Amino acid sequence: VEATEALKIDLLVKGARTRDGYFYRVVAGPYRTRDDAAGTLERARTLGYTGVWVIADSATESRFGGTDTGSTVKQSMVPGAPTTVSTRRVPTAREVAVPSLGEASTNDNEDARDQTKPPSDSKLHKLRRDAQLQRTPRGPNEGPVSLRVKDGTEITLVRSETGESVTIDGKLEEKVWENLPDLGTFVVTSPDTMVPAPLATIVRIFYTERGLYLAALMEQDPTTLVERLSSRDQGELNRDYFSLTLDTSGEGRYGFFFQLNLGDSISDGTILPERQYSRDWDGAWYGASSRTDDGWIAELLIPWSLLTMPKSKGERVIGFYATRKVAYLNESYSWPGLPYTEPRFLSAFQPLLMEGVDPRQEYSVYPYVSSTYDNLDGSADYRIGADIFWRPSSDFQITATAAPDFGNVESDAVIVNLTAFESFYPEKRLFFQEGQEIFTTSSRSSSYSSYGQLKLLHTRRIGGPPIRPTIPEGVEIDYKVLNQPTELRGALKAIGQRGRVRYGVLGAMESDSDFTGLQASEYVSIGQEGRDFGAFRAIYESSGNGYRALGYMTTAVLHRSQDAHVHALDGHYLTENGTWNVDVQAITSDVADSSQGYGGFADIRYYPRRGISHSLSLDYFDRHLDINDAGYLRRNDSKSIGYYMRYRRSDLAWLKQSYTRFSLSSGWNIAGENTSSGLRVSQSLSFRNLTSLMMDAEFYPSRIEDRNSFGNGSYRISDRLGFDLDYFSDTSKRFFYMIRADWQQEDIEGNRYRLGGSVVWRPTDRLTMSLDGRYTTQDGWLLHRGDSSFATFAANQWSPSLGVDYFVSAKQHLRFAVQWVAIRAKENLRYELLVPGSPLTVVMDSGGDANSDFSISRLNVQLRYRWEIAPLSDLFVVYTQNASLPSSNDRRGFASMFSETFDNPLAEQLVVKLRYRFGS
Incomplete structure (x- = not known):
C-alpha cells in the first residue's frame, strides 16, 4: 500500500516457484515496451526502493493477464491470445517468503538476469496470516487491474455495463473477459495435501444488473480429460467439472452451489452451515464448456433472480468458494483452500464485495400440459396447470401451484421391506424442492446423517396415499388402490428474511379420493376426504465470532378423522475457529386420540485439528412422540448415545488417502430394554493407482x-x-x-x-x-x-x-x-x-x-x-x-x-x- 501511494501506480501480487523455494512478488505492469518499464524502475529507485528489477517477457502471460494460479499456463489456453506478449513487471523489495503458484521465465534480454531469484540486496518479509489480497479494478476494459495487499477480507469485483451482451457458450470471445483479474490460488484439497495445484486454474468474475458471470480456464492435457454426460444432479460421478458455491447471505448462513461438468451436464443445490449440501433445488442458470488445446473452459451465468439474499441498497458481500475436479488424477483443487477435513467451511468463504446488487422484482410462470395413457384399462387422462414463482425483492419469494401434475416422470427405487420400519423416499417434485432448505432444522434431515434421519417436514407425505377409509362390512376392495398417490388441489409457499431472521410458510390441500368396491356383485363407491398440510419455520441467526442460531418450526396435518400438530425448537452453535459444533433440538407432538409426545437430541462435534473429529450424539424420543403425519422419524420410544471418530490422512507415501472411522453406540426403549448396540470400525484406502479398498468390521452384542x-x-x-x-x-x-x-x-x-x-x-x-x-x-x-x-x-x-x-x-x-x-x-x-x-x-x-x-x-x-x-x-x-x-x-x-x-x-x-x- 505504501509503495502504491509513493509510486502512484497499481501494484499486484504474482507467485513464483524458484530454486530457493516459493515466493510472492509485488509487481507493476504489464508494460508494452521496455522503456516504459525502465521509467518506473528508475522512479522506484529514486524513492529508495533499491531491490527492484525488470522481469522480461514471460511465456505464461496471455491476453487474460497474469497467471498467478498454480503453474505455467500456455497462451493458447485463452482463445485469441496474442502470439507474443510483452509484459514487464517491476517488483519492489517488499516481497513475501510464502509458497507461490507461478513460475517466472527468462530470456536473453540484458536485464533479465535470473528471473526466479530476487536481487541480493532484497529483504524478504513474512506475510501476516490475516493479510488478504484485494482486487481494486479501475473499471471494465480500462487497462490493467490492480491487486493490493491490505488488512481486510473483501475482494472487490468488477461491474460491467456491457457484460450482459456476453453469450454463455464456453468460448470467451467477448472483450469484457480480457482485463479482469484472476482470482485466488488453487490448492489440492482432495486429498488434503494443501500443496499448490499442479495444474493451473484461471478464474475471472464480473457482475451486471442481471447476474454474476464467471469464466474458468483449466490447464490439462486434452488426452486426459474425462467427459461424462449425465442427467441433472448426478454430481457424485468421477469426471472433470468446475463448481462454485456462493454464500449469498454474506455471513455464512445459507447459500447455493452450481456445478458445470465438462460436456455441459449440470448439478446444483443449496448449502447450510457448515457443510450441509443438498441437491433438492434446481435453478434456471446458464453454463457452457468447451475444450481447448491446453485443457478446457467453463463459463457460467448465475442470475440474481435465482438467489435468496438479504435486502441491500449499497454494498453487498457474498462468500465465494470454487473447486475443480481433475478426474484422471482423482484430485480436487479449491480456492479458498477448505478441505473436507477442516471444521469450518461456509463461514470461511472468500468474501466478494459488490455495489448496487439489488435485484428488481422477478417472476416466473411454469405452465404445463400432460397426457397419460394407461395401457391396462385403455384410459387417457389430460391435465393442465401451472407453477408460479414471484420474487418482489431479493429477500422474499412466493410460490404457488395450481392443479399440479406430479406424474410418473421419475421412478423410485424398488425396495422390498419386510420389517416394521418405514422406508424413506426422497422428494423429486420441483415445487416442493424449491426453497426446501428453510425447513431443514439440522444435519439429521439428510439421508446421509450418521445419527439417524429426522425430518420435521417430509414433503413426500403431501399427496401420498390417503388415510385409509372405513370399509363397510361385506365390501371387497383392491387394497392396492388405497396406496396410490392423492391428487392435490394446490399449494402455496412463502420464504423470506428480515434482518437476522429467516422464515418460511407452506400450505397444501389434497383432493378428496374416491374408491370403488364390490358388494354382492354390485359396485359401491367409498370416499375419503383429503388432508390439509401446513408448516411454519423461523430461525434467528448470528454469525459474528462464530455461528449461533435459534429456530422454531411447527407443522399441522388437518383431517376430519384426526388432527396432528408438531412443534420444535432447535439451536446451533459453532465456535469462531470451528473447533466445536453443537446442534440441539426439542420436539413435541399433539396427535388426536393420543397423548402428548416429547423428544429431542443433541449432536456435539469436536475438531482438535485438521483430519480428525470426534462426535457425540444423545437422543430421547418418548413412546408418544409422533411426527410422521408430516415428517419422518424411523422410530420413537427410544433413547440412545453414540460416539463417532473420523480420521483422514493424506501424507502416506504409498497411499493417496486413508480414512478411518470408528463408532460405538447403544440405545434403549423407554422401558429400559437395550434395543440397539454396536461397535464398528471402517477403513478406506485410496491407492496412488486410483483404485480403492474399503473394509468394515462390526460387532453387535445381544439385544432386545x-x-x-x-x-x-x-x-x-x-x-x-x-x-x-x-x-x-x-x-x-x-x-x-x-x-x-x-x-x-x-x-x-x-x-x-x-x-x-x-x-x-x-x-x-x-x-x-x-x-x-x-x-x-x-x-x-x-x-x-x-x-x-x-x-x-x-x-x-x-x-x-x-x-x-x-x-x-x-x-x-x-x-x-x-x-x-x-x-x-x-x-x-x-x-x-x-x-x-x-x-x-x-x-x-x-x-x-x-x-x-x-x-x-x-x-x-x-x-x-x-x-x-x-x-x-x-x-x-x-x-x-x-x-x-x-x-x-x-x-x-x-x-x-x-x-x-x-x-x-x-x-x-x-x-x-x-x-x-x-x-x-
Missing part, C-alpha cells in the same frame, strides 16, 4: 428386538459379527467396476452371505451402460409370521439393475432402466414368543412343508426421453411398467419368476409432459 414383532412383544436376539469388503477400480476410465462382499451372522443362528458389484462402460462420452447386481444367500432369516409366531428361512435374493443412458446432447437424454428384486425363501424352523424379553422358543421343524415358503418378485421398467428446451423448461416422454407377482410357494426358478413378472404388469403408462418457463 421390540419392533419386528409388530406389536406382539419383545424378544432377545444373539450376538452378531459382520465384515464387509469393497474394491473399486479407477473410476475415471471408460470401463470400471466395483466388487462387494459381506458376511453377517443372523439374529438367532445362521449366516448371511452377499456378493455384489457393478460394471460401467462408457464407449463414448455420450453413451454409458451400467450393470449392477447383488446376490444374497442366508440360512437363518428371521421373519414375523403373525401374532407371536416367527420363522427362520433359507433364502436367496437376486437384485440386478441395468441402465443405458444416451445423450443426443447435454440437453437431450434418452434413458432405459430396469430394476428387479426377487426373493425365494424356504422355511426352516418355527418359533414362538412365549416369554417377553427372552429368546424365541423353537416349536417345530418345517419338515419339508412348503406351505410357509414364499417368493417375491418386483420389477420396474422405464424408458424416458427428456429434452431440456431451456433452463427448467422440459419435454418428457416416459413409458413406465411396474409389475409384482403375488407371493407363491411353488419354488420356481429366478428366470421363470422374471418372465412371469414382466408378463403381468400392475401398471403400464405412457406419459407426455411439456413444461415451459416464462419469466422476467
Whole structure:
C-alpha cells in the first residue's frame, strides 16, 4: 500500500516457484515496451526502493493477464491470445517468503538476469496470516487491474455495463473477459495435501444488473480429460467439472452451489452451515464448456433472480468458494483452500464485495400440459396447470401451484421391506424442492446423517396415499388402490428474511379420493376426504465470532378423522475457529386420540485439528412422540448415545488417502430394554493407482428386538459379527467396476452371505451402460409370521439393475432402466414368543412343508426421453411398467419368476409432459 501511494501506480501480487523455494512478488505492469518499464524502475529507485528489477517477457502471460494460479499456463489456453506478449513487471523489495503458484521465465534480454531469484540486496518479509489480497479494478476494459495487499477480507469485483451482451457458450470471445483479474490460488484439497495445484486454474468474475458471470480456464492435457454426460444432479460421478458455491447471505448462513461438468451436464443445490449440501433445488442458470488445446473452459451465468439474499441498497458481500475436479488424477483443487477435513467451511468463504446488487422484482410462470395413457384399462387422462414463482425483492419469494401434475416422470427405487420400519423416499417434485432448505432444522434431515434421519417436514407425505377409509362390512376392495398417490388441489409457499431472521410458510390441500368396491356383485363407491398440510419455520441467526442460531418450526396435518400438530425448537452453535459444533433440538407432538409426545437430541462435534473429529450424539424420543403425519422419524420410544471418530490422512507415501472411522453406540426403549448396540470400525484406502479398498468390521452384542414383532412383544436376539469388503477400480476410465462382499451372522443362528458389484462402460462420452447386481444367500432369516409366531428361512435374493443412458446432447437424454428384486425363501424352523424379553422358543421343524415358503418378485421398467428446451423448461416422454407377482410357494426358478413378472404388469403408462418457463 505504501509503495502504491509513493509510486502512484497499481501494484499486484504474482507467485513464483524458484530454486530457493516459493515466493510472492509485488509487481507493476504489464508494460508494452521496455522503456516504459525502465521509467518506473528508475522512479522506484529514486524513492529508495533499491531491490527492484525488470522481469522480461514471460511465456505464461496471455491476453487474460497474469497467471498467478498454480503453474505455467500456455497462451493458447485463452482463445485469441496474442502470439507474443510483452509484459514487464517491476517488483519492489517488499516481497513475501510464502509458497507461490507461478513460475517466472527468462530470456536473453540484458536485464533479465535470473528471473526466479530476487536481487541480493532484497529483504524478504513474512506475510501476516490475516493479510488478504484485494482486487481494486479501475473499471471494465480500462487497462490493467490492480491487486493490493491490505488488512481486510473483501475482494472487490468488477461491474460491467456491457457484460450482459456476453453469450454463455464456453468460448470467451467477448472483450469484457480480457482485463479482469484472476482470482485466488488453487490448492489440492482432495486429498488434503494443501500443496499448490499442479495444474493451473484461471478464474475471472464480473457482475451486471442481471447476474454474476464467471469464466474458468483449466490447464490439462486434452488426452486426459474425462467427459461424462449425465442427467441433472448426478454430481457424485468421477469426471472433470468446475463448481462454485456462493454464500449469498454474506455471513455464512445459507447459500447455493452450481456445478458445470465438462460436456455441459449440470448439478446444483443449496448449502447450510457448515457443510450441509443438498441437491433438492434446481435453478434456471446458464453454463457452457468447451475444450481447448491446453485443457478446457467453463463459463457460467448465475442470475440474481435465482438467489435468496438479504435486502441491500449499497454494498453487498457474498462468500465465494470454487473447486475443480481433475478426474484422471482423482484430485480436487479449491480456492479458498477448505478441505473436507477442516471444521469450518461456509463461514470461511472468500468474501466478494459488490455495489448496487439489488435485484428488481422477478417472476416466473411454469405452465404445463400432460397426457397419460394407461395401457391396462385403455384410459387417457389430460391435465393442465401451472407453477408460479414471484420474487418482489431479493429477500422474499412466493410460490404457488395450481392443479399440479406430479406424474410418473421419475421412478423410485424398488425396495422390498419386510420389517416394521418405514422406508424413506426422497422428494423429486420441483415445487416442493424449491426453497426446501428453510425447513431443514439440522444435519439429521439428510439421508446421509450418521445419527439417524429426522425430518420435521417430509414433503413426500403431501399427496401420498390417503388415510385409509372405513370399509363397510361385506365390501371387497383392491387394497392396492388405497396406496396410490392423492391428487392435490394446490399449494402455496412463502420464504423470506428480515434482518437476522429467516422464515418460511407452506400450505397444501389434497383432493378428496374416491374408491370403488364390490358388494354382492354390485359396485359401491367409498370416499375419503383429503388432508390439509401446513408448516411454519423461523430461525434467528448470528454469525459474528462464530455461528449461533435459534429456530422454531411447527407443522399441522388437518383431517376430519384426526388432527396432528408438531412443534420444535432447535439451536446451533459453532465456535469462531470451528473447533466445536453443537446442534440441539426439542420436539413435541399433539396427535388426536393420543397423548402428548416429547423428544429431542443433541449432536456435539469436536475438531482438535485438521483430519480428525470426534462426535457425540444423545437422543430421547418418548413412546408418544409422533411426527410422521408430516415428517419422518424411523422410530420413537427410544433413547440412545453414540460416539463417532473420523480420521483422514493424506501424507502416506504409498497411499493417496486413508480414512478411518470408528463408532460405538447403544440405545434403549423407554422401558429400559437395550434395543440397539454396536461397535464398528471402517477403513478406506485410496491407492496412488486410483483404485480403492474399503473394509468394515462390526460387532453387535445381544439385544432386545421390540419392533419386528409388530406389536406382539419383545424378544432377545444373539450376538452378531459382520465384515464387509469393497474394491473399486479407477473410476475415471471408460470401463470400471466395483466388487462387494459381506458376511453377517443372523439374529438367532445362521449366516448371511452377499456378493455384489457393478460394471460401467462408457464407449463414448455420450453413451454409458451400467450393470449392477447383488446376490444374497442366508440360512437363518428371521421373519414375523403373525401374532407371536416367527420363522427362520433359507433364502436367496437376486437384485440386478441395468441402465443405458444416451445423450443426443447435454440437453437431450434418452434413458432405459430396469430394476428387479426377487426373493425365494424356504422355511426352516418355527418359533414362538412365549416369554417377553427372552429368546424365541423353537416349536417345530418345517419338515419339508412348503406351505410357509414364499417368493417375491418386483420389477420396474422405464424408458424416458427428456429434452431440456431451456433452463427448467422440459419435454418428457416416459413409458413406465411396474409389475409384482403375488407371493407363491411353488419354488420356481429366478428366470421363470422374471418372465412371469414382466408378463403381468400392475401398471403400464405412457406419459407426455411439456413444461415451459416464462419469466422476467
